Amino acid sequence: MNILVCISRVPDTATRILVGPDGKTIDTQGIKYVISPYDEYGIEEALRLKEKNGGTVTAVTVGNESSTDILRTALAMCVDKAVHIKADEKKDSFFVAKNLAEYAKEMNPDLIFMGRQSVDYDSLQMPSMVSEFLGLPSVSVVSKLTIVDGKATAERDVEGGKEIVEVSLPCIISCQKGLNEPRYPKLPDIMKAKSKPIEAREAIQTEEKVTVMSMAIPSKQRIGKLLGDGDGDVEELVRLLHEEAKII
Numbered sequence: 001m002n003i004l005v006c007i008s009r010v011p012d013t014a015t016r017i018l019v020g021p022d023g024k025t026i027d028t029q030g031i032k033y034v035i036s037p038y039d040e041y042g043i044e045e046a047l048r049l050k051e052k053n054g055g056t057v058t059a060v061t062v063g064n065e066s067s068t069d070i071l072r073t074a075l076a077m078c079v080d081k082a083v084h085i086k087a088d089e090k091k092d093s094f095f096v097a098k099n100l101a102e103y104a105k106e107m108n109p110d111l112i113f114m115g116r117q118s119v120d121y122d123s124l125q126m127p128s129m130v131s132e133f134l135g136l137p138s139v140s141v142v143s144k145l146t147i148v149d150g151k152a153t154a155e156r157d158v159e160g161g162k163e164i165v166e167v168s169l170p171c172i173i174s175c176q177k178g179l180n181e182p183r184y185p186k187l188p189d190i191m192k193a194k195s196k197p198i199e200a201r202e203a204i205q206t207e208e209k210v211t212v213m214s215m216a217i218p219s220k221q222r223i224g225k226l227l228g229d230g231d232g233d234v235e236e237l238v239r240l241l242h243e244e245a246k247i248i
């Protein structure tokens with residue numbers, strides 16, 4: 001089984017994000033980047049399927065030159081091949097999806113793993129767009145997966161419950177927390193990954209469909225008020241509800 005895993009390079013979730021001077025992008029100074037956490041579930045699931053059934057696992061990312069760092073991490077986790085589609089500026093989801101789909105057409109994988117969303121821009125558009133470009137079924141937010149006889153049975157998290165769906169391969173699976181516990185790369189594999197080849201490809205240019213007009217950090221101004229639990233506080237609560245909130 002040949003599996004493609006699409007991985008996105010995002011700021012470490014512990015990073016304090018600031019808006020850049022243009023007011024439309026984030027300030028990238030001092031940011032530590034990682035593989036988007038949902039994509040790690042994709043890598044892990046692909047590796048487990050390969051360990052069970054044989055085949056290959058390819059990791060692909062679209063991004064600037066620095067994106068090779070996450071491909072090295074994927075190689076250290078023991079994917080077989082890493083592909084870097086070079087795009088030097090921040091692009092919209094349509095551009096990235098088109099490029100991922102073009103690579104997938106060429107590779108013709110049995111299965112494509114993506115994260116349920118990338119934890120930077122949180123667009124949640126990529127799996128649906130790639131599936132539309134490829135004409136493949138797509139199952140989103142998958143927290144359990146079984147593959148038997150060319151069919152995938154996937155458990156999806158839906159509001160207040162689970163949904164079980166079945167699709168035939170090839171298909172796209174977008175991964176949710178709980179699917180597995182991603183492995184940590186071992187030191188010898190990290191060392192080996194440093195000298196492994198990364199296939200570089202030029203991106204196909206497309207028009208951008210979405211333009212970011214502005215970006216802002218939400219105000220941290222506290223609008224709640226804390227009262228105590230004394231008798232006087234009840235009176236104060238009534239007064240506030242009446243005079244300030246004007247709801248009684």
Ligand SMILES: Cc1cc2nc3c(=O)[nH]c(=O)nc-3n(C[C@H](O)[C@H](O)[C@H](O)COP(=O)(O)OP(=O)(O)OC[C@H]3O[C@@H](n4cnc5c(N)ncnc54)[C@H](O)[C@@H]3O)c2cc1C
Nearest residue numbers: 008062087088089093114115117118121122123124125126
């Ligand atoms: C600071 C910064 C700089 C960036 N610079 C560039 C750049 O120079 N060139 C460029 O092309 N992009 C760049 N990007 C990435 C690009 O903006 C996003 O990848 C793209 O907008 C998709 O994000 P999304 O929220 O739509 O993804 P979602 O739809 O939320 O992502 C869902 C899944 O799609 C897959 N996916 C998402 N993005 C990628 C990707 N880039 N490669 C492979 N798989 C992916 C992952 O599996 C992900 O879990 C940059 C992002 C940041 C934060």
